[in-house]
Amino acid sequence: MIERYQQALPHGITLSCRAAGERGRPVLMFLHGFPEAAFVWDGLLEHFARPEHGGHRCVAPNLRGYERSSQPADVKAYRAKHLVEDIAALAAIEGAPLECLVAHDWGGAVAWSFANQRPRLTRRLAILNSPHPGTFLRDLQSDAKQQAASAYMNFLIRPDAETLLREDGYRRLWGFFRHWGGAPWLTEPLRQHYREVWDTSLTGGLNYYRASPLRPPRPDDPGASAIALPREMLTVDLPTLVLWGMKDVALLPSLLDGLDDYVPDLTLEKVDDASHWIVHEQPQLVADRLDRFLAASSR
Numbered sequence: 546m547i548e549r550y551q552q553a554l555p556h557g558i559t560l561s562c563r564a565a566g567e568r569g570r571p572v573l574m575f576l577h578g579f580p581e582a583a584f585v586w587d588g589l590l591e592h593f594a595r596p597e598h599g600g601h602r603c604v605a606p607n608l609r610g611y612e613r614s615s616q617p618a619d620v621k622a623y624r625a626k627h628l629v630e631d632i633a634a635l636a637a638i639e640g641a642p643l644e645c646l647v648a649h650d651w652g653g654a655v656a657w658s659f660a661n662q663r664p665r666l667t668r669r670l671a672i673l674n675s676p677h678p679g680t681f682l683r684d685l686q687s688d689a690k691q692q693a694a695s696a697y698m699n700f701l702i703r704p705d706a707e708t709l710l711r712e713d714g715y716r717r718l719w720g721f722f723r724h725w726g727g728a729p730w731l732t733e734p735l736r737q738h739y740r741e742v743w744d745t746s747l748t749g750g751l752n753y754y755r756a757s758p759l760r761p762p763r764p765d766d767p768g769a770s771a772i773a774l775p776r777e778m779l780t781v782d783l784p785t786l787v788l789w790g791m792k793d794v795a796l797l798p799s800l801l802d803g804l805d806d807y808v809p810d811l812t813l814e815k816v817d818d819a820s821h822w823i824v825h826e827q828p829q830l831v832a833d834r835l836d837r838f839l840a841a842s843s844r
Contacts, residue, residue: 547587551613552606554634560606561613562635563587566594568602571644574636574667575605578650578675579750580718582742583607585824589647592832599839604639606632608652610749612742623749623756628655629662636666643667645839649824650675651753660781671786671835674793674821676800678759679779679807684799685761685769694795698760699768707747715743722822724794730825779807786812786838788831790819812838 548564563583573593575586583605590603607614609631610623617623632655636643646667648656653675660670676684684691700706710717718739722728754760762770785808791798798815805811814834819827 547590552635552638554631554638556630556634558609558615558617558631558634560609560615560631560635561611562604562606563590564602564604565590566600566602569640570600570602572602572604572636572640573599573645573647574632574639574643575603576608576632576646576648576652576656577605577611578648578652579753580721580739580743580747581650582612582738582746584738584742585649586647588828589824589832589835593835598832598836599644601644602639604635606635608655610752611746613745614749616746616749620752620755623752625655625658625757629659632656632659633663633666636663641666643669645669645671645835647671647673647835648675649673650821651750654678654753654757657781660783660785661778664781664783667783669784669786669839670781671788671838673788673823673831674790674796676796677779677781677804677807678774680800680803681759682769682772682774683803684797685759686772688797688799691797691799692761694797695761697795698754699763699766701751701754702760706751710747711743715740718743727820728822728825730822781808782810784810784812784838786834787814788823788834789813789815790821790823790826791815791817792820795821812841 550562551559552562553559577583577585586605592598593601593603610616646656653672657678722731758768758772760768762768824831
């Protein structure tokens with residue numbers, strides 16, 4: 546049974562959340578990406594709330610800007626420091642330190658920063674197809690293939706992106722799923738979930754791209770080429786699982802090169818038969834690997 550609730554945070558943001566499992570149990574928190582929302586984690590919330598899989602308290606917030614969470618109008622409100630503050634405040638309310646922070650896509654970008662800046666608030670980190678900022682910055686600056694694969698980011702920051710994405714019943718957004726893996730999992734009930742999110746909160750999701758300089762450089766916009774990140778902002782000393790669908794056409798396998806230099810306690814598994822949408826394509830594999838990681842890193 547999925548519980549839905551609104552959680553007010555001390556700094557004035559409210560996050561709409563989905564959860565399973567009893568309060569007071571060890572907490573797993575799940576962070577979604579774009580163009581998704583917290584509902585994509587429902588199967589894993591129910592899985593890990595069961596006694597045979599740890600009996601956890603499982604929480605998936607809709608990140609700020611999404612669904613019924615707060616939607617600040619100022620693009621600067623979507624910078625990483627504010628997103629990390631939201632998750633830190635929610636973790637404190639739910640019961641920090643978390644047993645594990647699990648994240649995909651933009652949720653992963655938040656989680657990498659969270660693990661670096663607030664390592665005492667979670668015991669473990671699990672990332673699904675979300676690049677580490679160090680390797681992503683490197684490839685956006687120097688790898689022509691990754692620059693081309695990430696070119697869509699410069700489309701999503703356009704002031705008319707909302708209008709263009711809503712054309713023809715969200716044709717371009719459905720294309721994100723189909724182009725990046727065919728999407729046989731995209732059932733009509735799931736499509737309706739997405740429509741409801743996009744109808745009410747598309748701008749919030751796009752503001753993540755607008756607020757971040759991590760994008761391919763263009764003649765009129767230096768993007769990633771103007772950024773230098775100190776090493777102390779990139780290291781993650783937590784036990785970390787990275788599951789990577791190798792058919793991801795937007796985030797290329799080269800992003801895994803050198804990852805262990807930033808994350809010394811790393812478990813990396815490459816999944817050949819999965820794309821960016823690994824959570825949908827391989828839900829049982831994701832659950833099994835998370836089960837195994839939680840069991841091994843608790844010994």
